[in-house]
Amino acid sequence: MALLESTHRRKNPLTGRWVLVSPHRNNRPWLGATEAVNESVLPKHDESCPLCPGNTRANGDSNPDYKYTHVFRNDFGALTPNESEQSQSLESDNDLFIADEASGECRVICFSPKHNKTLPELEHDALHEVVKTWKDNYTELAQHYECVQVFENKGEIMGCSQPHPHGQVWAHSHLSTEIEAEDTQQLTYFKKHGSAMLADYVQKEQADKTRVVFENEHWLVVVPFWAAWPFETMIVTKDNIQNFSQLNDAQTDSLAQALKVLTTKYDNVFNCSFPYSMGWHNAPANRSSDEQHWRLHAHFYPPLLRSATVKKHMVGYEMLGESQRDLSAETAASILQAASTTHYKKTAG
Amino acid sequence: MALLESTHRRKNPLTGRWVLVSPHRNNRPWLGATEAVNESVLPKHDESCPLCPGNTRANGDSNPDYKYTHVFRNDFGALTPNESEQSQSLESDNDLFIADEASGECRVICFSPKHNKTLPELEHDALHEVVKTWKDNYTELAQHYECVQVFENKGEIMGCSQPHPHGQVWAHSHLSTEIEAEDTQQLTYFKKHGSAMLADYVQKEQADKTRVVFENEHWLVVVPFWAAWPFETMIVTKDNIQNFSQLNDAQTDSLAQALKVLTTKYDNVFNCSFPYSMGWHNAPANRSSDEQHWRLHAHFYPPLLRSATVKKHMVGYEMLGESQRDLSAETAASILQAASTTHYKKTAG
Ligand SMILES: O=P(O)(O)O[C@H]1O[C@H](CO)[C@@H](O)[C@H](O)[C@H]1O
Ligand SMILES: O=P(O)(O)O[C@H]1O[C@H](CO)[C@@H](O)[C@H](O)[C@H]1O
Numbered sequence: 090m091a092l093l094e095s096t097h098r099r100k101n102p103l104t105g106r107w108v109l110v111s112p113h114r115n116n117r118p119w120l121g122a123t124e125a126v127n128e129s130v131l132p133k134h135d136e137s138c139p140l141c142p143g144n145t146r147a148n149g150d151s152n153p154d155y156k157y158t159h160v161f162r163n164d165f166g167a168l169t170p171n172e173s174e175q176s177q178s179l180e181s182d183n184d185l186f187i188a189d190e191a192s193g194e195c196r197v198i199c200f201s202p203k204h205n206k207t208l209p210e211l212e213h214d215a216l217h218e219v220v221k222t223w224k225d226n227y228t229e230l231a232q233h234y235e236c237v238q239v240f241e242n243k244g245e246i247m248g249c250s251q252p253h254p255h256g257q258v259w260a261h262s263h264l265s266t267e268i269e270a271e272d273t274q275q276l277t278y279f280k281k282h283g284s285a286m287l288a289d290y291v292q293k294e295q296a297d298k299t300r301v302v303f304e305n306e307h308w309l310v311v312v313p314f315w316a317a318w319p320f321e322t323m324i325v326t327k328d329n330i331q332n333f334s335q336l337n338d339a340q341t342d343s344l345a346q347a348l349k350v351l352t353t354k355y356d357n358v359f360n361c362s363f364p365y366s367m368g369w370h371n372a373p374a375n376r377s378s379d380e381q382h383w384r385l386h387a388h389f390y391p392p393l394l395r396s397a398t399v400k401k402h403m404v405g406y407e408m409l410g411e412s413q414r415d416l417s418a419e420t421a422a423s424i425l426q427a428a429s430t431t432h433y434k435k436t437a438g
Numbered sequence: 439m440a441l442l443e444s445t446h447r448r449k450n451p452l453t454g455r456w457v458l459v460s461p462h463r464n465n466r467p468w469l470g471a472t473e474a475v476n477e478s479v480l481p482k483h484d485e486s487c488p489l490c491p492g493n494t495r496a497n498g499d500s501n502p503d504y505k506y507t508h509v510f511r512n513d514f515g516a517l518t519p520n521e522s523e524q525s526q527s528l529e530s531d532n533d534l535f536i537a538d539e540a541s542g543e544c545r546v547i548c549f550s551p552k553h554n555k556t557l558p559e560l561e562h563d564a565l566h567e568v569v570k571t572w573k574d575n576y577t578e579l580a581q582h583y584e585c586v587q588v589f590e591n592k593g594e595i596m597g598c599s600q601p602h603p604h605g606q607v608w609a610h611s612h613l614s615t616e617i618e619a620e621d622t623q624q625l626t627y628f629k630k631h632g633s634a635m636l637a638d639y640v641q642k643e644q645a646d647k648t649r650v651v652f653e654n655e656h657w658l659v660v661v662p663f664w665a666a667w668p669f670e671t672m673i674v675t676k677d678n679i680q681n682f683s684q685l686n687d688a689q690t691d692s693l694a695q696a697l698k699v700l701t702t703k704y705d706n707v708f709n710c711s712f713p714y715s716m717g718w719h720n721a722p723a724n725r726s727s728d729e730q731h732w733r734l735h736a737h738f739y740p741p742l743l744r745s746a747t748v749k750k751h752m753v754g755y756e757m758l759g760e761s762q763r764d765l766s767a768e769t770a771a772s773i774l775q776a777a778s779t780t781h782y783k784k785t786a787g
Contacts, residue, residue, distance in 0.1 A: 098538050102534055109517075184451055266760035282533070409587055410717075
């Protein structure tokens with residue numbers, strides 16, 4: 090198929106943005122900066138870690154002796170709750186200086202008491218609790234905020250400032266730029282086709298199989314046709330689900346399994362703790378519509394390109410023009426398909 | 439003014455995307471990864487550098503003994519010229535798998551023969567030649583391609599793979615995602631107001647002065663109201679100019695001066711060679727319209743946040759939601775205003 094070999098662009102239907110694909114460029118030599126691999130072996134518990142059980146944080150609070158997850162308000166949150174009742178537009182007397190007030194809440198989710206266990210290294214019951222914590226925090230915050238962003242930055246190169254495995258939740262009333270774009274695009278598709286974009290997409294990828302990394306009863310893990318990052322994936326619900334609060338126990342369990350498989354495969358691609366930013370896109374909350382155009386999904390954006398130390402830089406052309414990739418989505422999918430579901434640390438031992 | 443102290447969002451009128459501003463978060467401690475500062479002193483000429491005069495590149499070509507700039511086709515370009523005559527749509531029988539052929543040309547521009555001189559360290563006549571080279575390459579490539587992206591990645595942390603100071607040009611017939619967004623937004627503004635967005639914006643910033651870093655007869659250097667990166671700036675034409683090919687000698691000279699001032703101030707913020715990605719947004723070429731809605735401008739996206747080693751990470755929330763900044767645009771502008779126009783290496787000596 091010509092598509093895979095010659096230079097082309099693919100369009101992301103969720104955002105409307107394109108990505109430039111240059112498969113012939115795979116073999117370009119790399120002389121630039123390389124990333125340090127963090128091979129330091131972490132202890133199970135670190136006395137100085139503000140996320141470990143029993144320790145005291147900078148603001149004086151003590152963490153409980155938690156067994157699964159632990160959630161607390163971010164001491165340095167980018168969003169803080171609104172003091173005034175009414176959100177107001179700050180500057181909008183013209184089309185050049187547009188500003189709005191923003192308020193909300195930022196939380197930290199410790200994935201487990203273990204300072205040294207990342208998601209793929211957790212047992213199934215612990216992963217089940219992580220998903221349940223996402224669900225519970227989403228459900229609570231969605232009562233007050235339209236937009237509840239659950240995410241994880243993993244690894245130092247992703248700006249993660251605490252090695253203890255954790256994720257975050259940022260909740261606010263306005264729709265973020267990405268959620269607004271995805272909402273508009275999915276609604277346009279729904280009005281045209283009478284079906285949800287991601288429901289149709291799941292079916293086509295299931296039938297084709299080329300880009301499918303893993304599937305179980307309730308979830309599909311796929312390298313999207315329009316992936317921008319080298320090993321970008323999505324986890325998409327197979328069910329008619331718009332947000333976390335709708336998850337039943339079987340779907341929660343099935344997601345814990347999918348998470349385990351995907352993150353294990355990631356670590357096995359380069360035998361390292363695979364860095365990424367990942368996060369969940371729920372339908373906006375508290376609207377009168379039934380959100381049938383939306384399907385709950387996660388995006389994983391991992392930066393590594395061809396080893397534990399060589400990452401893709403989304404820089405100059407990408408910032409000024411559009412995302413660019415060398416490795417095609419299909420090649421990336423075949424590498425992830427071939428990666429073992431047994432974590433390299435277990436096979437190495 | 440409430441705007442500067444409490445959390446808010448600002449809208450980028452060129453792209454339609456928002457940025458979340460959290461000024462209260464300036465004082466958050468940083469325990470994460472730091473960047474290595476490259477203090478290595480480079481030689482004037484490096485025998486093994488594929489960009490230095492007289493040296494031979496991987497493909498066997500020899501660089502001439504050039505005195506100012508030198509331009510050659512990128513040996514590993516992401517875009518290659520089209521073999522077939524007609525560009526064709528590859529997959530578009532539905533709204534999910536959309537792909538188009540893409541072809542074009544990628545060039546490298548060596549800024550000067552000196553292996554160790556970045557833009558702020560070049561003399562005025564050398565900077566004048568850099569601008570002229572941008573203009574000449576734009577003018578030639580715009581005869582064949584609608585979209586000619588001139589840019590520079592500076593510094594290892596920006597994925598720059600060769601220390602010899604250089605920029606790039608990527609030219610293609612389709613409009614990139616960013617150019618398409620800016621084109622649509624500027625056209626909408628023009629139809630509504632009967633004037634060009636950036637012409638109006640220049641006037642308002644000139645009058646206000648808060649965010650103006652430098653101006654001369656033909657150019658304004660400003661931290662845009664909607665800046666996302668900590669020290670993001672724009673260089674905008676004050677004249678009715680849509681693309682590089684229209685630049686006269688006075689405008690070229692004036693731009694060389696503005697470049698010298700801005701890049702010198704950047705280096706002086708943290709007394710280091712300030713990394714960034716920068717690039718020029720010209721109006722799309724070869725259209726029948728006169729492009730009066732457009733003004734030629736450059737974006738500078740530098741990642742450093744509070745020292746030569748601590749950068750802003752546009753990760754988790756930023757990738758899943760929208761860009762976020764701590765430092766306000768006004769604070770960043772006041773730091774750049776205060777920065778000296780004499781390069782720190784000159785004062786240090
Ligand atoms: O062309 P270079 O300097 O080898 O490569 C750099 O710039 C390109 C254009 O912005 C990017 O696509 C690459 O990821 C980056 O490493
Ligand atoms: O919240 P953290 O881990 O301290 O900070 C990290 O994640 C945030 C949310 O993606 C980003 O805004 C920061 O730039 C990044 O360093």
